[in-house]
Amino acid sequence: xxxxxxxxxxxxxxxxxxxxxxxxxxxxxxxxxxxxxxxxxxxxxxxxxxxxxxxxxxxxxxxxxxxxxxxxxxxxxxxxxxxxxxxxxxxxxxxxxxxxxxxxxxxxxxxxxxxxxxxxxxxxxxxxxxxxxxxxxxxxxxxxxxxxxxxxxxxxxxxxxxxxxxxxxxxxxxxxxxxxxxxxxxxxxxxxxxxxxxxxxxxxxxxxxxxxxxxxxxxxxxxxxxxxxxxxxxx
Amino acid sequence: xxxxxxxxxxxxxxxxxxxxxxxxxxxxxxxxxxxxxxxxxxxxxxxxxxxxxxxxxxxxxxxxxxxxxxxxxxxxxxxxxxxxxxxxxxxxxxxxxxxxxxxxxxxxxxxxxxxxxxxxxxxxxxxxxxxxxxxxxxxxxxxxxxxxxxxxxxxxxxxxxxxxxxxxxxxxxxxxxxxxxxxxxxxxxxxxxxxxxxxxxxxxxxxxxxxxxxxxxxxxxxxxxxxxxxxxxxxxxxxxxxxxxxxxxxxxxxxxxxxxxxxxxxxxxxxxxxxxxxxxxxxxxxxxxxxx
Ligand SMILES: Nc1ncnc2c1ncn2[C@@H]1O[C@H](COP(=O)(O)OP(=O)(O)O)[C@@H](O)[C@H]1O
Ligand SMILES: [Mg+2]
Numbered sequence: 094x095x096x097x098x099x100x101x102x103x104x105x106x107x108x109x110x111x112x113x114x115x116x117x118x119x120x121x122x123x124x125x126x127x128x129x130x131x132x133x134x135x136x137x138x139x140x141x142x143x144x145x146x147x148x149x150x151x152x153x154x155x156x157x158x159x160x161x162x163x164x165x166x167x168x169x170x171x172x173x174x175x176x177x178x179x180x181x182x183x184x185x186x187x188x189x190x191x192x193x194x195x196x197x198x199x200x201x202x203x204x205x206x207x208x209x210x211x212x213x214x215x216x217x218x219x220x221x222x223x224x225x226x227x228x229x230x231x232x233x234x235x236x237x238x239x240x241x242x243x244x245x246x247x248x249x250x251x252x253x254x255x256x257x258x259x260x261x262x263x264x265x266x267x268x269x270x271x272x273x274x275x276x277x278x279x280x281x282x283x284x285x286x287x288x289x290x291x292x293x294x295x296x297x298x299x300x301x302x303x304x305x306x307x308x309x310x311x312x313x314x315x316x317x318x319x320x321x322x323x324x325x326x327x328x
Numbered sequence: 329x330x331x332x333x334x335x336x337x338x339x340x341x342x343x344x345x346x347x348x349x350x351x352x353x354x355x356x357x358x359x360x361x362x363x364x365x366x367x368x369x370x371x372x373x374x375x376x377x378x379x380x381x382x383x384x385x386x387x388x389x390x391x392x393x394x395x396x397x398x399x400x401x402x403x404x405x406x407x408x409x410x411x412x413x414x415x416x417x418x419x420x421x422x423x424x425x426x427x428x429x430x431x432x433x434x435x436x437x438x439x440x441x442x443x444x445x446x447x448x449x450x451x452x453x454x455x456x457x458x459x460x461x462x463x464x465x466x467x468x469x470x471x472x473x474x475x476x477x478x479x480x481x482x483x484x485x486x487x488x489x490x491x492x493x494x495x496x497x498x499x500x501x502x503x504x505x506x507x508x509x510x511x512x513x514x515x516x517x518x519x520x521x522x523x524x525x526x527x528x529x530x531x532x533x534x535x536x537x538x539x540x541x542x543x544x545x546x547x548x549x550x551x552x553x554x555x556x557x558x559x560x561x562x563x564x565x566x567x568x569x570x571x572x573x574x575x576x577x578x579x580x581x582x583x584x585x586x587x588x589x590x591x592x593x594x595x596x597x598x599x600x601x602x603x604x605x606x607x608x609x610x611x612x613x614x615x616x617x618x619x620x
Contacts, residue, residue: 145504169510181505183498194498198510245510316388 094157095140096121096249096280097173101151104134111137112148113304118312119249124281125273126291126312128196128325129301136177136178138301139253142282143175144168152328155249170198172248176255180238184227188218191226191237197243204244211240214270232263239270243279251282268294288325292316300325329368334585335578340538342577347531348554349561350483351524351568357500357564359535361419364426366528367551368433373399373529374546375437377518378446381586388451397594403525404518412514437544447542448536460569461591468537475534479527480570487566500564537619553580553596560600562613571611576600577614 095204104112105161112134140146140173142153144165153161155173183191192211196204210217212219215236222308232260235255242250251269256264264287272294275281285291292298295312308321316320348370355363372397380391410429414422455466487493498506499516507513535550536542553576562574579599583592603611 096373140504141510145507164514165507165511166510166512170507175508177508181502181508183501183505185501186494186497190494193491194494194506194509195510197495241509318599 094123094194095119096156097155097282098154098317099138099142099151100153102138102148102153104137104146104148106137111304112141114220115301115304115306116151117299117306117309119282121248122275122278122279123296124275124283124294126295126298127282128286128288128291128298130325131286132303133301134304134310135286135301136253138302139175139177139282141283142251143173143178158167166198167248169245172246173251174242174245174247174249175233175251176238176242176253178253178257180231180234182226182229182234182237182241184225185221186226188226188229188237189222191241192218195241198245201241207244207246211243215240224257232259232267235259235263235267236270239267243274247279249280249282251284253284254286255283256285256287264290266274288321289316329459330585333463333465334581336465336473336593337573338535338578338581340472340577341581342557342574343396343472343556344531344535344538344550344573345557345576346476346532346570346573347479347527348550349558349573350566351528352558353561353563353565353569354496354520354524356558358496359407359411359517361411361422362426362555363406363411363521363524364423364555365410365433366431366524366553367429367547367549367554368437369399369402369406369528370532370535370550371437371542371544371547372402372433373532374448374542375441375446375530377451377533378536378542381451382446382473389554392451392510392530392533395414396526396531399525399529400402400522403521403528407521410518430551430615434544434548443544447543448540449523450540451533452537458483458544468534472534472538475530476570476573479530480566483523483566492519493518553593556597556600559610560603562610565610565612568610568612 099118100116101114102112103114115138127135137146141148144163146298150158150163155171155193160168169233192208193204196207217233218236218240226234229237255267268290271281271283283291292312292315298312298315299306299309351366352363355361369561374397375393376398380386380394381388396514406429408427411422414425450468452467452471457464487496495511496516498509498511499513503513554573557572557576558569559567560576576596578594580592591604
């Protein structure tokens with residue numbers, strides 16, 4: 094059974110047709126990479142799955158339930174979380190407060206424990222727990238955004254370009270964390286321009302070009318695919 | 329002694345402005361709109377308390393509570409009916425709607441309660457004499473300042489320490505990200521209107537206890553001044569509303585006492601303009617946060 098099923102969505106910004114009949118699925122336990130150049134429509138798709146944007150057609154199912162008509166905030170307690178593009182941490186609030194907000198829909202009882210778990214994974218956040226999120230470096234903000242999403246205990250975690258603007262060493266660290274999250278049972282939908290990295294940890298991949306999915310296959314197959322190599326992996 | 333008296337009066341008037349300014353500033357912070365009908369909610373609050381206590385002989389405290397309940401409901405209804413449908417509309421459309429809502433409330437009050445002035449019975453009577461009777465301060469003045477302090481402390485604690493308060497700050501910073509946390513943005517906005525309107529009811533009662541003439545336009549001028557105070561202190565900032573309100577009250581009373589009664593309002597606004605020229609975000613206004 095697919096955990097997330099996206100069927101034939103069409104998303105518009107006014108008269109701009111940004112997503113053109115996209116369908117894909119994410120199975121439980123997988124890491125799925127959705128790769129595409131800047132402006133291909135990756136963010137639009139994630140925002141649509143999170144119901145911050147809406148499709149004119151088709152449907153979206155999460156855990157066999159239609160979700161596209163639900164208000165966005167109802168998806169989080171179902172187990173769907175997103176680390177949005179550009180991190181969007183709450184810059185005027187402390188690291189701890191950001192993490193607490195990540196657990197907004199959960200009972201209060203276990204929050205402290207879960208926060209310690211996040212701090213174990215991201216020791217740098219622990220040192221800065223009382224610092225305002227806006228004062229963190231880009232890499233630290235990315236970790237905070239991930240930690241914040243993890244606080245909701247998602248079944249499916251969607252990440253929008255977590256490597257954006259980060260130094261190579263940090264990118265590797267972030268991808269290691271994504272992998273270990275997956276090993277511990279979280280299903281991952283990873284959106285990236287950094288196709289090499291994204292496909293190297295993925296089970297399967299979809300390639301998006303100007304609002305359409307042009308190929309999908311095993312990650313290994315895509316890594317060796319001539320067209321994909323030319324367009325996204327620098328030849 | 330006169331100076332001290334004026335100072336206390338200024339702080340007290342400023343406290344009322346501050347309580348009203350909180351409504352403007354919180355709604356602006358969360359919904360990013362100027363709710364110009366806020367001043368008229370004050371007037372409704374005062375009328376409710378007037379009828380409850382003067383006409384139906386209710387205990388003043390119960391009168392205030394009833395007025396808070398009515399205004400809370402009114403605030404939520406105004407937001408749902410007038411502003412919520414315009415969530416995606418241009419700011420100018422929302423502003424015009426708010427001005428329209430303000431006139432609607434004034435006209436409705438005129439229809440319901442006529443424009444003949446009501447003499448508002450103060451909810452706290454009497455005064456205290458200090459310095460062997462050289463200085464007489466009414467209890468309303470003192471209660472007003474105390475109530476303002478209590479509201480401020482409670483609100484700062486609420487916004488900074490509670491889960492709901494934190495979710496309000498999250499919505500004020502980034503609605504989309506807040507939704508990704510599972511925060512219901514619509515109900516957060518409703519809650520903000522509810523709090524602002526309950527405070528408006530308190531402000532209305534305090535205002536009319538100090539200045540007892542109640543007419544359907546009673547809320548208009550204090551509303552505009554409190555809005556000024558909110559901008560003065562830095563719109564969106566709760567401590568800013570306090571500082572802006574108190575300063576505005578002091579400036580107004582001193583201008584009246586030592587310069588000119590007629591010009592006092594002009595002086596108040598002149599000070600505002602100077603402050604905004606020097607510091608466009610107001611005294612405690614937040615810098616626009618930068619993205620790293
Ligand atoms: N708010 C918007 N208004 C109008 N067009 C937009 C908006 N956001 C994105 N687009 C357009 O939609 C397309 C897809 O954008 P996006 O989903 O951000 O791509 P990606 O995340 O793959 O870089 C682009 O052509 C972009 O210009
Ligand atoms: Mg994007």
